[in-house]
Amino acid sequence: MNKTLLGLLAAAGLGLTATAASADVLSDIMDAGKITVATEMHYAPFDILEDGKYVGIDADIFAIMSEKMGVEVEYLDLPWQSILPGLEAGKFDFVIAPVTMTAERMERYNFSLPIGNATVALAKKAGDDSIMTPEDIAGKAAGSQKGSAQLAQLQAFSDGLETPADVREYGNIDEALADLAAGRLSGVANSLPLMGYAAVQRPGVFELVLPPFGDPKYFGWVAAGGDETTTLIAKVNEILLEMHEDGSLDAINEKWLGAAPELPTTMPEVQ
Template sequence: MKSKLIGFAAVVGVSLGLAGAAHADQLADIKAKGKITAATEMHYAPFDLLVDGKYEGICHDLFTEVAKELGVEVEFLDLPWQSILPGLEAGKFDFVNAPVTITAERMKRYNFTLPIGNATVALAKKAGDDSISKPEDIAGKAVGSQKGSAQLEQLKAFSATLNPPADVREYVNIDEALADLAAGRIQAVANSMPLMGYAAVQRPGLFEMVMPPFGTPKYFGWVGTGGEDSKTLIAAINDAILKMHEDGRLKAINEKWLGTSPDLPTTMPDVK
């Protein structure tokens, strides 16, 4: 299967052709074209990352398998996180294969797939920082997270319970937050547990996980447009995800990137 990678600048060129493509039988439309166009932000390792200009990660590997099950090619778009959900609503692409935290508020607006990852919030600190041994130790400290993310909102809520609250700082992407952590400009970064664990495993002399995670358990899913538009597509993708649960592909892809496989539900979680 052929996967194409195009940058943000090229989105303008394809958006006019894709605008308004979503309709009640989106799956049939995609199969007729022989291609599904999926958008993500390729700076969210281990789910999405660029390595020497090549798109890799959990979501790349999983969605490539999904496209095989659908019998279509996949074209991946690299966009800033803040533009992805608005772009989906504007019809600039077919689907969002970014790991989007499943929340009750978002479920009112979009159709989600079954969970593809664990989104529970955890902290990373600079290796050797003994001033932080548990989440509550970020009281009064500068902590970064990604602007527009559900993890940022959970960090803010947790910070409000501390005395004094943490100094919460917002970043365009998580790489920038980790760079500031490495440079000592902030004392911790909050994001999903797999993301923080991956950072610690990849750079063990620089970052360490702070356990346990905080907040209620959350999950990542992929996203289609709301209403009836993407229901046939979501159902077909869910069938592919369940097939990968059963045949071991989902487990193998997670172990490749995380060294372990999270226990993911095979039905939609109850979100509040």
């Protein structure tokens, strides 16, 4: 098995080595024998930093992928707000943080096939009977992660309520969940897998509010836009399809979520 290099960097620009402009990013990766990928390791169950070790859905999928590619991996742990700008600046090769597929983003970046369900759901404090459906957040304080598609969907949902929610932004989702646990928020909105995982991991603290709200969404991984990354995305998608076929993708999701979501094997239409 290939050696994995774990680079834990607290912020963009801290010891990052820029990826030189190239006619073909995959060719450069294969020549170097190493791929540098960025994520935010505070987005359970996709990305978790546990006792100094990177684990989660993305970590498990990419461990198989890098082995099939025959390359070492350097993982960068960065704040979400710096990841897509860092990709555009050429500071790393690829993003394995789960990025919500939107029409605007798909015009700007090259996406992989879906790797997760990004439909938005609400978590509440356990035992809070004042919130039984997402609409019950009207007039109450709700939070999500700054710069995320889920924050935008929460704001749009709130704007459609008779009394809009007090929507608050957080640097990462753990901070929002901490405020929910402390009673400073009535709800936290993010992807259905993430909110469900939080409720399962802390059953006396959080509860999942169903149904989800907003349009169905998916997470993908991304490379910089342009022809120079099309072969990289093609290779990633080739391996993802193999993992669909051999059951390894379902097995990873079952490990972390208890069940495997139905994920498209072609690029979905997005809004």
